[in-house]
Amino acid sequence: MIFLIQKTLIFTIPLLIVALAGMYAERSGIINIALDGIMIFGSFVGAVGAFLLRKVPFFVDHNQLTFILALLIAAISGALFSLLLSFSAIKLKADQTIGGTALNMLAPAIALFLIKVFFKMDRLEMTPAVNSAGQNKDFSFVILNNDMPDAGKVFFDKAYLSTFIAIAIYIILSIFIYKTKTGLRLRACGEHPQAAASVGIDVNKMRYLGTTISGALAGFGGYAYIATVANGTAEGTVAGMGFLALAIMIFGNWKPLGIALGALLFGFLKCVSVIYPQLSVTINGEKVFFLKNLNLPMYFYNLIPYVTVLIVLAFTSKRSRAPKAEGIPYDKGMR
Amino acid sequence: MNGKPAKTKKSFSEFLRSGGVGSVVASLICILGGLLVGFIVLILLAAFAEDIPFSEAFKGIVTVLGGPFSGRDNVMFQMGNMIFQAVPLIMTGLSVAIAFKTGLFNIGAPGQYLMGAMGTLIVALSIPTTVVPSWIVWILALLTGVLLGALWGAIPGFFKAKFNVNEVIVCIMTNWIAANIVSWVFKSTGDKFINIAETKVNFIRKTVTNGVQTPTLGLDELFGGSYMDISIFIAIAIAIVLYIVINKTTFGYELKACGFNKNASKYAGMNEKRNIMLSMAIAGALAACGAALWCLNGKQDFKWDTYQTLPNDGFNGIPAALLASNNPVGVIFSAVFLKYISVGGSNLAAQTSFNEYVSPLIIAVIIYFSGASKLIKDLLAKKSTVVPPKIPDRVDYYKVAAEIAEDKAEAAAEAEAKAEKAVTEEAKTAAVEAAADPPDPPDVLPGEETEKGGTEE
Known part of the structure; x- marks a missing residue:
């Protein structure tokens, strides 16, 4: 059970953070279909950053610090990359779906192109390095080991630092968008930018802010994904996680709480589809692998998350409410 | 305004502004911009990477621009393969384009493509050609694939029309569902379809092993023994038919009206829900048709265990459609152009220290610019005239x-x-x-x- 919750958290965190990223962009009025691309770009730059940091013995010894720095690098690079989207959407008044699609193509192209030129490989694997004490320091496994009983074990044994950082970010940003002046202004720009402008809000500035926060979060989520779920391999893909996060954002009705529920549900189902052979219940002191014993192919479990989301969307779509002005370039004259 | 004198002749600016030409010029500017950025990237890399000499950058861009002409192989051979590989791209491009015309973003082409490939391969490999003439099997296989793709494409349409669920989300979900279903079906049927004879167990048997194959009419030999067959003509014919349907028929008009304003078309008495579903079904059929034509070539290896990856040709239909401004005939040219650049990319990887990923990079930059093509068109029109552009949609x-x-x-x-x-x-x-x-x-x-x-x- 503890094992299941731990694994669910690992899958949930990237989805949660990236869906929140989507929410920030769309609430400010910019459709961010480029989440997937920004994740790829962030994860790639983060991985390169970590790779370079590990050339210094100090950072090999201090694994947790390297991990946090790499997350930071990924977030910054994601924010910078997202400027391409906001520039085309705000300054060039381009179609945001097209701009996003271009970024989704651009990110893997850049990542793979550079990985192949500089590393002569198709993928960048973050191999374990030996620290000064002669211990192997695994790259991806930045784990806090702790022997707390039960509840404490869920969060502190074999947990990734990124989990805690992500949860903190989630709480802070959820409060920020609902309880602060800037958050209110940002939301106004996604609903009725002309009305917002009429009371003196700089719509373009707000939209740049929303998209940049979105880019930083997506970059963070991208690195969190490759460092935890993908075992530290950057290969120009995040297995469609960005698109799934987009789906979760719509599923969560563009609200933080809904997004958290959606990410948990999807993360849980996705997690089951990966670890179902290892799931067991102990009956009469005997381990029973109940899902493995069903003898269903893994494809069946892979299908479940997607089908579930479709069914839930069909039932909940009636009260689904997208930000009104999303996708429409801001035009002062349309008042 | 009936009293206004008739225009005597078109000025150059009006010529530029008149839909088609303006789009072409804007697309060309986007392409030039993309190539320029690609060139700059190559120069920067050559300047910073120690093991790449500076002259490689110039050689690189020439190689990419040369497409099939810059290869070491026979030019005709590369050309034939390029044209053949462009066929599925034309079809997925058409798929995305027709959905765009109805105001829908069909990002589900990869899933529709996979379903089409599955239907086609199963029929083409399971009906023995000793009993049924191979050309009948060919047609049956194509139709099965197309039908399956149409049904798969109709799912997002159905969700959009009935439940008002964003079609992008449903498309993404159905992509992964299709990828898993295809893997599941081929896994469970085992050696019935999987290529065990050649120990290529990751691939499905080639349809030529059952004698099913698209006629080549000697084109393959003409193009130096490449994969070339008549599928390119089928694709061109479909594109032209689609052009006529969209621009010259009531049905096409209804689809476009739906894309412009769903509520207005409903008010005008059109069945907008039916149109959305039909448009997505047609889009699915087109993407599946691309897969079917590719598989029925007979000599292609289809990777069946595809649950973690989606076919590139499905996604690349989006740039093909965007570059052509969703014009079906334009899609033919944009798809061939995209393949031209990617053949150039492969040649680049073979001949220099760079690699083939430079071509998706260039294509991505082109798409990025094409998002602003309306702005470019407006600028073009403004530059060559003194009269300010008309203000649309407002009191003039x-x-x-x-x-x-x-x-x-x-x-x-x-x-x-x-x-x-x-x-x-x-x-x-x-x-x-x-x-x-x-x-x-x-x-x-x-x-x-x-x-x-x-x-x-």
Whole structure:
């Protein structure tokens, strides 16, 4: 059970953070279909950053610090990359779906192109390095080991630092968008930018802010994904996680709480589809692998998350409410 | 505005602004921009990477631009393969384009493509050609694939029309569902379809092993033993038919009307829900048809265990459609161009220290610029004319002013005629005063008033 919750958290965190990223962009009025691309770009730059940091013995010894720095690098690079989207959407008044699609193509192209030129490989694997004490320091496994009983074990044994950082970010940003002046202004720009402008809000500035926060979060989520779920391999893909996060954002009705529920549900189902052979219940002191014993192919479990989301969307779509002005370039004259 | 004189000749700016030409020029500018950025990337890399000499950058961009002409192999061979590989891309491009016309973003082409490939392969490999003539099997296989793709494409349409769920989300979900279903089906059927004879267990048997294959009419030999067959002509024919359907038929008009304004088309008595579903079904059929034509070539290896990856040709239909501004005939050219660049990319990888990923990079930059193609078109039109562009969708003050001026001019002309008829001087001035409103200066001549109205426009 503890094992299941731990694994669910690992899958949930990237989805949660990236869906929140989507929410920030769309609430400010910019459709961010480029989440997937920004994740790829962030994860790639983060991985390169970590790779370079590990050339210094100090950072090999201090694994947790390297991990946090790499997350930071990924977030910054994601924010910078997202400027391409906001520039085309705000300054060039381009179609945001097209701009996003271009970024989704651009990110893997850049990542793979550079990985192949500089590393002569198709993928960048973050191999374990030996620290000064002669211990192997695994790259991806930045784990806090702790022997707390039960509840404490869920969060502190074999947990990734990124989990805690992500949860903190989630709480802070959820409060920020609902309880602060800037958050209110940002939301106004996604609903009725002309009305917002009429009371003196700089719509373009707000939209740049929303998209940049979105880019930083997506970059963070991208690195969190490759460092935890993908075992530290950057290969120009995040297995469609960005698109799934987009789906979760719509599923969560563009609200933080809904997004958290959606990410948990999807993360849980996705997690089951990966670890179902290892799931067991102990009956009469005997381990029973109940899902493995069903003898269903893994494809069946892979299908479940997607089908579930479709069914839930069909039932909940009636009260689904997208930000009104999303996708429409801001035009002062349309008042 | 019926009183306006007819336009005598089109100025250059109007020529640029007139839909088609403007789009082509804008696309060309986007392509140039993409190539330029690609070139800059190569130069920067050559400057910073120690093991790449600087001259490689120039060689690199020439190789990419050369496409099939820059290869070490036979040019005709590369050309034939390029044209053949462009066929599925044309079809997925058409798929995305027709959905765009109805205001839908079909990002589900990869899933529809996979379903089409599955249907086609199963029929093509399971009906023995010793019993049924191979050309009948060919047609059956194609139709099965297309039908399956249409059904798969209709799912997002159904969700959109019935539940108003964003089609992008449903498309993404159905992509992964399709990828898993295809893997599942081929896994469970085992050695019935999987290529065990050649120990390529990751791939499905080639359809040529069952004698099913698209006729080549000697084109493969003409193009140096490449994969070339007549599927390119089928794709071109479909594109032209689609062009006619969209632009010349009521059905096509309804689809476009739905794309422009769903509520207005509903108000006008069109069944907008049916149109959305039909449009997505057609889009699915087209993407699946691309997969079917690719598989039925007979010599292609289809990777069946695809649950973690989606076919690139499905996603690349999006740039193909965008580059062609969703014009079905334009998609033929944009798809061939995209394949041209990617063949150049492969040659680049073979001949220099760079690799093939430079071509998706260039394509991505082209798409990025093409998002702003409307802006480019407007700039083009503005640059070559003095007249400011019209303001659409709003009260056109220029027009209103011109109309008022014209009415005034007409009234003035009438007044002039009346004045000429009038015998006395007093009656004449009174009539002119009545015509000119406000009459300042009072002794203005009717002729001058007309000219004034003209300049105001």
